[in-house]
């Protein structure tokens with residue numbers, strides 16, 4: 342494979358996706374392959390998060406959204422869930438200085454009220470401490486699922502309609518987007534999933550309507566900058582037609 346520098350040099354800086362979302366998958370398999378407990382895979386995934394973040398910053402991506410824990414993941418064995426929550430707290434505390442030094446704003450989406458109190462506190466503190474940074478926003482999807490978010494949106498709109506503050510026939514795309522947890526962010530243009538699985542697993546269903554999808558067999562703990570740059574280069578080679586025909590979107 343080319344070096345990260347060589348790959349980066351081929352990226353067109355004017356057509357870098359503003360928002361990249363990643364389904365970080367394969368930690369458990371990575372660990373099991375070396376006879377280790379699944380949790381070892383999660384711990385080794387932290388370096389990959391760093392690589393993805395640094396790579397995004399280097400090429401000017403403004404939003405990186407990482408699927409870190411789904412609502413369905415609560416049903417995993419308790420020891421694994423506890424270890425993941427522990428890792429989250431330690432990682433956020435450990436990386437805070439680095440985030441601030443690099444202009445990274447931390448944000449979360451999902452039902453974060455359901456997280457253990459220590460996690461919630463750590464996250465809220467880190468979000469407040471990085472709130473003024475504006476180079477890149479890293480969003481952790483925690484206790485997140487797209488259906489959870491869509492149900493919540495429907496409840497909010499129904500309540501507003503009942504109160505008389507929202508007219509049902511005024512509901513449009515923008516109304517819906519404004520009631521999702523990603524409000525204020527552009528939709529992801531590129532969605533990456535590692536570990537060879539080719540599914541969405543309840544991630545950002547509304548927001549990825551026109552995202553380009555990029556799948557790799559690489560397991561998340563092995564994900565490095567070169568994989569990110571490869572994905573961006575692949576993205577730049579695609580024709581995004583948005584329902585039009587090629588002649589309508591091709592540059593004159």
Ligand code: IPE
Nearest residue numbers: 365366367368369370371409
């Ligand atoms: C992704 O890796 C991390 C989380 C879902 C929290 P997995 O833990 O799903 O790893 P595999 O898919 O079992 O290998």
Ligand code: IPE
Nearest residue numbers: 364365366408409410411542
């Ligand atoms: C999706 O991975 C959720 C996260 C990466 C946090 P899973 O490993 O939970 O998804 P499935 O079970 O393969 O669909």
Ligand code: MG
Nearest residue numbers: 366367368369
């Ligand atoms: Mg998995």
